[in-house]
Amino acid sequence: xxxxxxxxxxxxxxxxxxxxxxxxxxxxxxxxxxxxxxxxxxxxxxxxxxxxxxxxxxxxxxxxxxxxxxxxxxxxxxxxxxxxxxxxxxxxxxxxxxxxxxxxxxxxxxxxxxxxxxxxxxxxxxxxxxxxxxxxxxxxxxxxxxxxxxxxxxxxxxxxxxxxxxxxxxxxxxxxxxxxxxxxxxxxxxxxxxxxxxxxxxxxxxxxxxxxxxxxxxxxxxxxxxxxxxxxxxxxxxxxxxxxxxxxxxxxxxxxxxxxxxxxxxxxxxxxxxxxxxxxxxxxxxxxxxxxxxxxxxxxxxxxxxxxxxxxxxxxxxxxxxxxxxxxxxxxxxxxxxxxxxxxxxxxxxxxxxxxxxxxxxxxxxxxxxxxxxxxxxxxxxxxxxxxxxxxxxxxxxxxxxxxxxxxxxxxxxxxxxxxxxxxxxxxxxxxxxxxxxxxxxxxxxxxxxxxxxxxxxxxxxxxxxxxxxx
Amino acid sequence: xxxxxxxxxxxxxxxxxxxxxxxxxxxxxxxxxxxxxxxxxxxxxxxxxxxxxxxxxxxxxxxxxxxxxxxxxxxxxxxxxxxxxxxxxxxxxxxxxxxxxxxxxxxxxxxxxxxxxxxxxxxxxxxxxxxxxxxxxxxxxxxxxxxxxxxxxxxxxxxxxxxxxxxxxxxxxxxxxxxxxxxxxxxxxxxxxxxxxxxxxxxx
Numbered sequence: 001x002x003x004x005x006x007x008x009x010x011x012x013x014x015x016x017x018x019x020x021x022x023x024x025x026x027x028x029x030x031x032x033x034x035x036x037x038x039x040x041x042x043x044x045x046x047x048x049x050x051x052x053x054x055x056x057x058x059x060x061x062x063x064x065x066x067x068x069x070x071x072x073x074x075x076x077x078x079x080x081x082x083x084x085x086x087x088x089x090x091x092x093x094x095x096x097x098x099x100x101x102x103x104x105x106x107x108x109x110x111x112x113x114x115x116x117x118x119x120x121x122x123x124x125x126x127x128x129x130x131x132x133x134x135x136x137x138x139x140x141x142x143x144x145x146x147x148x149x150x151x152x153x154x155x156x157x158x159x160x161x162x163x164x165x166x167x168x169x170x171x172x173x174x175x176x177x178x179x180x181x182x183x184x185x186x187x188x189x190x191x192x193x194x195x196x197x198x199x200x201x202x203x204x205x206x207x208x209x210x211x212x213x214x215x216x217x218x219x220x221x222x223x224x225x226x227x228x229x230x231x232x233x234x235x236x237x238x239x240x241x242x243x244x245x246x247x248x249x250x251x252x253x254x255x256x257x258x259x260x261x262x263x264x265x266x267x268x269x270x271x272x273x274x275x276x277x278x279x280x281x282x283x284x285x286x287x288x289x290x291x292x293x294x295x296x297x298x299x300x301x302x303x304x305x306x307x308x309x310x311x312x313x314x315x316x317x318x319x320x321x322x323x324x325x326x327x328x329x330x331x332x333x334x335x336x337x338x339x340x341x342x343x344x345x346x347x348x349x350x351x352x353x354x355x356x357x358x359x360x361x362x363x364x365x366x367x368x369x370x371x372x373x374x375x376x377x378x379x380x381x382x383x384x385x386x387x388x389x390x391x392x393x394x395x396x397x398x399x400x401x402x403x404x405x406x407x408x409x410x411x412x413x414x415x416x417x418x419x420x421x422x423x424x425x426x427x428x429x430x431x432x433x434x435x436x437x438x439x440x441x442x443x444x445x446x447x448x449x450x451x452x453x454x455x456x457x458x459x460x461x462x463x464x465x466x467x468x469x470x471x
Numbered sequence: 472x473x474x475x476x477x478x479x480x481x482x483x484x485x486x487x488x489x490x491x492x493x494x495x496x497x498x499x500x501x502x503x504x505x506x507x508x509x510x511x512x513x514x515x516x517x518x519x520x521x522x523x524x525x526x527x528x529x530x531x532x533x534x535x536x537x538x539x540x541x542x543x544x545x546x547x548x549x550x551x552x553x554x555x556x557x558x559x560x561x562x563x564x565x566x567x568x569x570x571x572x573x574x575x576x577x578x579x580x581x582x583x584x585x586x587x588x589x590x591x592x593x594x595x596x597x598x599x600x601x602x603x604x605x606x607x608x609x610x611x612x613x614x615x616x617x618x619x620x621x622x623x624x625x626x627x628x629x630x631x632x633x634x635x636x637x638x639x640x641x642x643x644x645x646x647x648x649x650x651x652x653x654x655x656x657x658x659x660x661x662x663x664x665x666x667x668x669x670x671x672x673x674x675x
Binding site: 058110163166167168169170171173178180184185186188189190191193217290296297298299301302303317320321323369370371374427428429433 | 509510511514518520539540542543588602604605606630645646647
């Protein structure tokens, strides 16, 4: 097995760097890793602005890790000291305010970049076969980011930190039988307390970041294994040139290195503007109530999660006991629809029907209350994203070659998502709740009906070569 | 088939036994790690009963004390406030407090005013919304006002998800909160002194 070790022969007068690299390459696949993962990784040449957000997410990840490390050098994860230590970082640590604002703005920037990155995947069908695992790894990264944001938000130990954590931990209390014990176990106390802060700190600074880094590696390895998709949604590997690479591809280095660097400068321009001129972003990036220390006896008059959670949070709030009747009717109609219009086998259909009947019984007000189902819908609204590769049955990947009206379907979905996001930041009123309920139905319909609507209409002919105009 | 492919059942048995033993050690270690997240002995000990002097609580006033880290409200209701309660009986989800609660409602509080008969004007309740644990705010003024129905008789509004409660801590129908506010066990040591977390039946 294998061949005997052989030192690469380098000319005696070769530069020292050359010799050093040869020495390393004989012992560790440094050049090979670089070439496989980036240097000679051939990507389609027709990437547009949407393809910047992957590398930008990587940049923000590094930024968060580096600023985070320096913040932990001054922060104290103790209920009596935490709030003060954040004030200390802001007021007394030299340049501490800048590091903290970079970290807090970085959190919001991370979500902006990742939401745009996911939108790209959605409109160009990047998650379609054979890229399902890339999407799933990416989805897991998104979950980790949400966990990071949630755990990190408790650390300043302000009013919003405290009550936000209280609300989310109590979500688990809605689970029948074990719920209350589960939330007690998560908090480590009868209320959110020092024990909770200490463990959230551990999750925020070490447990989740480790998982996150592993998932990022898996996401990139999977991507570089199957190759990138592109705005035309065609497989560039099907049209190879004499060098064995797709005729429509270019090596990432230097072509996409320079393109990404331009994206990075544009991003940093906006990012710095926010860090220096609007780090609180009108209460959206840093909520004003969080400038008050946590008080376990008094809930702020208006508590709302940070903006990146509000679409899902609106789904939770929209689930009232009246709305459950609508959900039950919707579920029943969906099962009838599956029987009439799906090509699934009878076995699967019967399975779905049995599951639906169990759910319908559970949704009766006498069985499980709306609070539990609110939590279920809240969780489902996030988890349903993972199923996209199996819901989309469109014969083409990219929106460019889909029927024109598909754009409106996506449009309605994005509007519903944004409206849910806006409503989540507002106090609930009767009218807002109705709108949130309508948007919740639209949100879920987009996904659940996708197997049908994604195949409907007249699709345009997909070209064999990518659309590209040299500049 | 060649001889090397044959399984040595003695070695295979040993392999299975070793893996099983290793698995037991692994699972128990994971169990230990998971258990460390439970409330510590110190956290459990902090849940002792609290004595409160209520002589300074005037009619219509609310006093907040801490018990097990949670806010407990002591509200001395005025006669008008007491009169508002029967009007809500048909509007609240569980008028008799018969559902199951995080803290079982004591027998003496399973009534319209959710308080002890001998001091029925004094409401003692945990000020934590049964939805997701926010602390509702006092909205004692009657009549129409933002986020409240027009026929409002006074009560509490949860700022998080808009659940409303009457002046006995009973939740109104079709709100995110499934059940009423918890009434902790409590008893009077004298007319103006109560102890929370303890009654004739013992400590909660």
